[in-house]
Amino acid sequence: MAGRKTGVLAIGQAVPALVRWGVSADADLVYRCLLTFGPQPSGEVALELGLGVRRVRAALDELLAARIVTVEREPSAYGVDASIWRALLADAVVMTLRRRAFRRAAVATGGDSAPFERGGIPARRLPDREARRRRIAELADLERIEHLSMQPEQAFGTEVLAAAAPLDVAALRRGVRMRTLSRPPADGDRSAQHAIEFGRLGGEYRETAARLPQKLMIFDRRVALLAVDPFDLDRGTWEIDDRATVDSLVRLFARHWSNGVDPSRNGVPAIVLTSREKAVVALLAQGHTDAASAQQLGMSTRSLTYTLRALMDRLGVDNRFQLGLALGALNVATPTGAPTDSDTIDGGDR
Template identity: 35%
Template sequence: MFDLLGLSTEHEAVYRAMLQRPDLTVAGLAALLAVPPEQVHDALDVLSDLALVRVAADGDRLRAVRPQPGLMALLAKVEAEVAVRQQQVEATRAAIAAIAVAHDDYGRAPEGRSLDGVDAVRERLAELAHTASSECLSFTPGRAQSPDTVQAEVPLNEAALRRGVRIRNVYQDSFRNDPATLAHARWMATLGSQSRTTATLPMRMVIVDRRTALVPIDPEDPRRGALELSGIGVIAALVALFEQVWRSGVPFGTAPSRDEQGLTPQERDLLGLLADGHTDESAARKLSVSVRSVQRTMSSLSERLGAASRFQAGLQAGRQGWV
């Protein structure tokens, strides 16, 4: 019944027995359930990990936590995990829809054109900034924008904001460590712009007035240029992707909150990347941080997990529901 909470039938039987007979020892529980004492010990390890049993006040035995707080806490954790998973599913659905619309059955691209090289992209962005009438949405992955890029954006963004254009941008968490980006985001906020951060971003992207979108030709090498898209379907999918990421972002000026395990979004994403087989180097690229930063974070997480090695940290993280 409680497989969803991480309890097998055997674990549930031991837990129910402890609720009914709190006076029984391990041997007594084994006799009551007609199972070997080793099976009771194994069940107690799992129940302890799930915080369903605790050391009694006398310190000599374990007692079962009442079902309402104990099981409901586990259910709340599962519900939170499901909510996060659903967000990931919706983001993936939007990305799939974007790809599907971008390439129909005959492999033809939707309405749009190719902008080759960084200069062509910057020129087109300047044009769009001058003509934008209602909204500009963007993803800005990486560590920090160059001073030249920030300086070039200032008059364009200011003019658009003063015309009443709503600007929302999502940076990566790594930008929080860059004083110039923080100063730029604060200045933009005084004019009405909104900025948030998230641990990872799918790609660089700009959407103007929900009619035109610029996405990289090669997400791994933005210097190659961008694709300018204007098909109704693909724009709708990209907007849905933006809104999904925006909802999960943390506003600039607010520290990223920690979840019930005490993890920041960046720490949780790092654990997920490493669990998926990424090296320190590839995880650093995904998070737009240095390899040294990844190693420092993993050292801190290993210490919090009481793990002596990276392998042991992975096992402990899995047992405690960190990944």
């Protein structure tokens, strides 16, 4: 491409692939052009990409319908070719496409929350994230038999885990059966420490490559919490105690659970850690970064990464969350400073 313009993309910043979210290859290419080289008329985009004008216009119409680009109409003798097309920032675009995919998956799998919006099913709306966390803490304290959790996100931050992990640990120590279904963790996930303790205490975890239709928690099959928007908890949460509705959500969870895979049970052999592996795992369990762990152990960050990669290969797992589950299930590692029954439990999101 002849980059005559300056776009909104920072140097070295990756452009997300929109095809994975259902966008056509032409639309993906046109979006990349606009994001990289800045706002342009459709004719210039066609020249940049070497595509026919009709293909570019069709791609722009698709992007506009998906709210991925904006257009500034400029009346002139050249008609539509004079309009200026502008790409929205990548983070906003990905969030828009994720929500669109969530809505489609929800309708297809029975996880749609529209009946609650229309008032067809009795439910109480928790207005924001903080109300959700407080209610989770209250319901978790009463839980005695079973906890079901469906998590469509692929990364959890330190703040969320600090609030949620004590609730999980306390429930497991009371004998509550805990089943969590999630997508495979993505880069940036900080839950490896919790995975070790969760697996060691008998928590059940499965992963699925399929998109999950809802962010859902079910407490003792009595009460369910269903996010209005799983990617924006500040939009609120539905609390449902209607028996028929809760039963249908249990069946939704069971259907996806049956298609999930437990990464810690994939033929994991007995294992004895070397002294270096023990030291690395201990720091990992405490939530240290690679750089901080390497500094404490007097080794390079690259050597520490190789040590973890070799350990993951020995256990047949793909990421650090799975590694934590496997080590916890084998009682090979226990997080330093793991919460005890007497620890204060703050309301959090799980």
